[in-house]
Amino acid sequence: MEDKTPIGLREQRVRRKRVNKIRTSIVAGVFVWMLIITVLAVVLLVRLFQLEGRLKELEESVISVEQEVNHEDRKSGALSEENAESVADMNSVEHEIGEAIQPEAQDEDTPKAYLTFDDGPSENTARILDILKEKNVKATFFVIGQEGEEAEALYRRIVEEGHTLAMHSYSHKYNEIYASVEAFAEDMNHLQTYLAEVTGVTPTIMRFPGGSSNHVSSLPMSEFIRYANEKGLTYFDWNVMSGDATGQAYTPEQLIQNVMKDAVRYQNIVVLMHDAATKAPTAEALAPMIDQLRESGFTLLPIDEDTELVQHIAADSVSQ
């Protein structure tokens, strides 16, 4: 029987209020928890991306340290047979800075500089292309797979403006591409087919993500080099780094200094730079870098099949 007396009604009202209050606080509690979890997830995701970027930077600085070690070995004449060939590729006659400006003729003795841009296309590609056009320089773009009209237009522009469209892998995910030769082959085929569809040009020049001497691959790099050799893909590493992918945030002036410091060591230089949204200083450094390289006697060229190889691990050191 329901209690209809005024006291009973009041009690009911009080009880209902209490129940409502509890319900409201439960809902609020759940909401706050969901909010905390969401914020935590976002923070962790951002941190993950930051760490991924940092990892990539560290890998590239490890490679640069190895190169330094190679230079030292070379100086002291303590060359192992293994890397003698690749070092010989990099170690032609060194030239002096401050030579007279030479016309961009292609004779054997002229030092040659190959500017290379990895990881594009990006927000900076158009700017880089504009500068190259203005300076009448042809370069090499080691691109990754990007979908969409904007990216497609940039791949086409690279080709139309006379640069070398070269491959760097579709996904650029080390753990995926270096998981197996099959995975690597699938990724590279994907990129090659895609670029051929978009531009009408089938690239045969490539750069391994992290370089041929990287230590991120779970399998020996010789497995992937063997595959590249079999497929008729020519890979290029680098012997001069701008440093734009190291942990340091170099200014455009410092990037140029880094390049010029190493440029004088070689007759032919392959300069590692990056075409990525975060690499605005690289684009900024480009015009004065081109001027300084020319002043030092370099002819600037795009990489092609006839370009003298610059490889950290020589392709012909891997048996078929």
Ligand SMILES: [Zn+2]
């Ligand atoms: Zn890369």
